[in-house]
Amino acid sequence: MRKRTAVIAAVAVVAVGGGVAYAAWSSIGSGSGTVTSTTSADSVITPVSGAGLYPGATVDVVVSFDNPNSYPVKVTSIANGSSNVNGGCAAGTVTTTSTGTDFTPVIAAGGHQQYTLKAKMNADAAEACKSITFTVPLNAQLVSAAS
């Protein structure tokens, strides 16, 4: 009976003592800091190739997108384009459309990438539209492709 009491008392001491030490040694810390997002630069679209238009015809036009940013980007849409007036050739004689929504691959940081559009000349294009170069303003949406 005496031996049993001694064992129970010893176990109780170890358990209670350990709990107190753990709680007393916990500590907390705090502080403040910052992180900064970057800004974005617009891409520039330049023509690469596209020729052979005649009234009613559709041809491929290749354009190149650059990426002046320090992170990869991807094109999510390219709006339909319409040609500017050129002498006696009316505005809108040539229109461009994108070939879909799959603008891959992404454009690497500081890189460039080519995409193909469709350009169509109106069937009733004027004689003044012969052998001229059309300027078609293009607008596109690009987003970060960082991961």
Next chain:
Amino acid sequence: MRRVLIALAGLLVLAPMSSAAESPAKAFTIADVGTATGLVPGGTVIRKVRVTNPGNQDILLTRLDTSVGRPSPNCPANAVTVAPLATQIVIARNNYADVPLTVRMAASAPDGCRNLTFPLTYSGTAIKP
């Protein structure tokens, strides 16, 4: 005999409490190391922080959380998140440790999140190793 054992147990229980009161754990500090820039949608950057232990005992850093402030109403509150401490780390007494935290900007972050400085508030917990 039983009375002696109970008295001895009482003394042993009191001993750790007395020792802890003499050496309370000091609060540690958390501060930026250098700058963390270049955060873009879908991307991550490393925010290195320095955890300084001013106490005379080693500590085990078990938790380090970060809350992100909202520097612009045009940038959602959840646009930027900071991952919690990945691995517990021992910081020696009167010493410090640099801890890398991963900061992520959501891929859906709008233009309103460009070129902003996000305030960070750190909080952590440590125990005796």
